[in-house]
Amino acid sequence: MVRDIAPLLDNKWSDPAVVVVDSNLNFAIPLLGGHHGANEISRKLAELGAVPVLTTATEVHGKPSVEGIADRFGCEVFNKESTIAVNCALLDRQVEVLEVKGPRIVIVDEDVSVLVRKKQAEAQDESAGNS
Template structure:
């Protein structure tokens, strides 16, 4: 099952061995674990740092019934669970904005190719997005912008041109 999922996601396949989650946390931005949720929770718990640097983690049962974004739902895990659902698994999404069909700061930033400057603001803004429409303002500089702590500030990612002429984000 793991090989089938890895092929579908065009991802590397790591077989379980002692320390595999530590290796994956160091080297990958997302992990799909074909394990029982309890095993994954116990193995990754000592590795957790914060939602901005930890990889997205999705747990899939060995019968491909469910794909559960365990960590980093707004940081790729929800999207991975949806992709795994193409193989038949039910994506079990629990992030509040997803459950209610609302946008999230992280999703808006991704859609606009932006980085979140003041990450601590996202909790308050995501909560507000559940109850109301939040205006997205674009301010072109040079300007000085003063915001309250419950305002998320997004900064456009710089575009660079690679040696082959293709543009890439930095």
């Protein structure tokens, strides 16, 4: 499976969720995109009898992830590189989620994930295309 899909891969933010299932439907293993849908697909396959084999650290330890929090609030991660540090922090402690309504200017360190509501992100994309 890895060899078959490797040439098609670009990055974790645009690649599809990929789940590998053995021929007896014993195990459902998220191979790609665990935080981007593959873990959820594996859980759904559990309804058919497969054991979901989750390997993303936050899920293994029952902790939230930046990507999961973004989904729950209908957001996209603006500064995607921040998720590594923030997901690691989420493993050790609670990380505060703040909502800032604009207009505002927000200055953050590189270990702060910025989530933008999808509605706003889509409007910004459209206006950027018109500039």
